[in-house]
Amino acid sequence: MTERLSTACCIAGGGPAGMMLGLLLARAGIEVIVLEKHRDFLRDFRGDTVHPSTLTLFHELGLLDKFLALPHEKVRRLTGFVGEDEIALADFSRLHVPAPFIALVPQWDLLSFLAEQAGRYPGFRLIMRAEATGLLRENDRIAGLTATTPGGPLDVRARLTVACDGRSSVLRGKAGLEVENLGAPLDVFWFSLPRLPTDAGDITGRFFPGAIFVQISRGEYWQCAFAIEKGAAGAVRAEGLPGFRARVALAAPFLSDRVDTLADWEQVKLLTVRVDRLRRWRRDGFLCIGDAAHAMSPVGGIGINLAVQDAVAAANLLWKPLVEGRLAEADLARVEARRLWPTRVTQFVQVQAQNRIIAPTLRAGATGAGRPFTAPWIVRNLQRIPFLRDAPAGFVGLGVRPEHIHSPERV
Numbered sequence: 311m312t313e314r315l316s317t318a319c320c321i322a323g324g325g326p327a328g329m330m331l332g333l334l335l336a337r338a339g340i341e342v343i344v345l346e347k348h349r350d351f352l353r354d355f356r357g358d359t360v361h362p363s364t365l366t367l368f369h370e371l372g373l374l375d376k377f378l379a380l381p382h383e384k385v386r387r388l389t390g391f392v393g394e395d396e397i398a399l400a401d402f403s404r405l406h407v408p409a410p411f412i413a414l415v416p417q418w419d420l421l422s423f424l425a426e427q428a429g430r431y432p433g434f435r436l437i438m439r440a441e442a443t444g445l446l447r448e449n450d451r452i453a454g455l456t457a458t459t460p461g462g463p464l465d466v467r468a469r470l471t472v473a474c475d476g477r478s479s480v481l482r483g484k485a486g487l488e489v490e491n492l493g494a495p496l497d498v499f500w501f502s503l504p505r506l507p508t509d510a511g512d513i514t515g516r517f518f519p520g521a522i523f524v525q526i527s528r529g530e531y532w533q534c535a536f537a538i539e540k541g542a543a544g545a546v547r548a549e550g551l552p553g554f555r556a557r558v559a560l561a562a563p564f565l566s567d568r569v570d571t572l573a574d575w576e577q578v579k580l581l582t583v584r585v586d587r588l589r590r591w592r593r594d595g596f597l598c599i600g601d602a603a604h605a606m607s608p609v610g611g612i613g614i615n616l617a618v619q620d621a622v623a624a625a626n627l628l629w630k631p632l633v634e635g636r637l638a639e640a641d642l643a644r645v646e647a648r649r650l651w652p653t654r655v656t657q658f659v660q661v662q663a664q665n666r667i668i669a670p671t672l673r674a675g676a677t678g679a680g681r682p683f684t685a686p687w688i689v690r691n692l693q694r695i696p697f698l699r700d701a702p703a704g705f706v707g708l709g710v711r712p713e714h715i716h717s718p719e720r721v
Contacts, residue, residue: 312463317343317435318632320455320468322442322481324351326417327600327617328474329424330367334625336434337371339720340632343466344434345457347441347475351418351425358416358526358533359385359513361615362402362707365409367622370715373427374408380419383512383527385412388706390515399515400702412707414512414527417614431721440464442475445484445596452596455481469637470628473598474617477584477605482598487588492661494583494607495669496522497543499536499554501578503568505529516561517667519674523561535608536561539672543580551575583608585661587653592642599624599645604653607660609668610706616656622713623648629717652710659705 319335321328324346332344360382368374388399403410428434439460446454446467454467473481482489505527516523522537536558538546546554551572559566572578587604591597600617624645631637 312465313459313461314465314467315343316454316467317341318433318468319343319470319472320466321345321472321474322455322457323347323474323476323600323602324421324425324436324438325474325476325600325617326420326424326614327602327621328472329421329428330618331472331474331599331621331624332434332436333424333428333431334621334715334717335629335632336428336431337719338625338629338633338717339431339433340629341433342428342435343468344428344436345440345442345455345466346436346438349439351421358414358528359611359614360413360415360420361612361709362405362407362409362411363709363712364615364618365411365413366407366708366712367618367715369408371427376427377415377423378409378413380415380423381529383414383529385414385512386410388513388515388702389511390517392517400706401700402703402707404700405703405707407708410707412513416528437464442473442481445471445481451594452485469595469635470632470642471596472624473596473602474600474621475602477586477601479598479602481596482588482602485593485596485598487590487593487598489586490589492585492587492657493664494585495540495664496537496583496672497540498581498583498608499538499543499546499578500581501534501536501572502528502531503534503558503565503571505532509564517671518561520672521557521561522668522671523558525562525565532565534558534562537608537668537672539669540583547575554578585657585664587657591646591650592639594639594642595637597624597642597645599649603649604657606657607664609660609663612656612706612709616653616709619652619709619711619713620645620649622715626713626716633720655710 318341321344332342335342368377386403387401390397440457442455442457444456457464512527524535526533555569558569584605585607591603599620606613631641
């Protein structure tokens with residue numbers, strides 16, 4: 311038998327965009343139901359970087375100290391190695407914000423924190439193990455969604471349905487929204503290696519002919535990303551695990567004494583990189599935000615924070631129409647217009663970095679043997695040229711058109 315619920319806003323997906331939007335709307339006195347298809351938030355191989363833009367939002371909500379009470383590490387500078395050259399990529403300590411650093415916090419802790427804060431408001435309800443499968447319609451308007459739960463089918467009728475169900479969104483497909491693919495020349499192997507107390511650094515990128523390696527500190531271990539050319543995963547696996555371990559040791563020699571902990575390919579997850587965006591983000595009664603509206607490149611690690619910015623803009627523009635019962639498609643169009651420009655600019659920069667830096671680096675394994683491998687002049691001199699010095703920190707740390715909390719707290 312189908313269970314039926316009704317609410318002002320139903321959000322499909324309990325990721326950063328969905329949980330932040332749920333918190334802000336519940337805080338504004340609006341009934342919200344968030345559906346999350348998993349039983350908990352404990353899923354690995356996600357981004358763990360909470361950037362200054364998101365930390366500023368927590369400050370505006372009066373939650374920054376509570377959030378930073380969670381176990382975390384602070385990253386004030388990003389560095390990289392191109393061949394043998396160490397490059398200063400971004401210095402967040404120069405940003406004029408309440409928290410001028412990246413906080414490394416496992417995403418399950420971030421989502422649990424948002425759920426806890428949203429749960430303080432009586433209008434908020436989080437339903438776990440509820441997977442959105444389709445949309446409800448009334449005439450030409452989307453009036454809610456259908457879902458499956460362990461207890462059986464679930465229908466949720468809502469004045470507003472928001473798809474936050476990720477880059478493979480089911481709901482945007484059901485709504486007939488068209489995706490524009492911008493291309494990506496890379497895929498990424500994700501895995502973990504032990505971190506010793508003597509290891510230096512928090513986030514470091516290493517560029518060498520044929521691959522790009524990024525290490526992110528998670529306290530007792532390194533979360534590692536090994537980028538390869540798009541579609542090359544099969545060839546890398548065909549070399550065998552010893553060959554892959556040798557690649558990792560070449561990329562990060564200080565980890566060579568630990569690569570043997572990779573004992574099985576099950577420890578190495580392949581993430582297929584996509585960069586795309588919807589040509590249109592909404593229908594009457596329906597809106598996509600976050601990865602459901604735009605899949606971002608891993609360049610800069612800003613996908614989570616861009617999704618959170620979408621949620622803030624949506625809450626700022628939609629809370630009043632929802633409270634007053636006059637939500638129209640024109641209100642959803644304003645959210646799309648507000649966030650489409652920063653999405654386009656961010657993806658343009660990411661695609662340029664992919665095509666001009668990442669793709670040549672990945673191809674250099676076959677073509678660059680014996681040649682000096684150095685960073686482009688502009689990258690080597692980022693910190694020496696005044697008008698360029700702060701640009702990377704601003705782009706990565708704050709993003710394009712950072713949002714601020716304008717939705718009220720209405721208890």
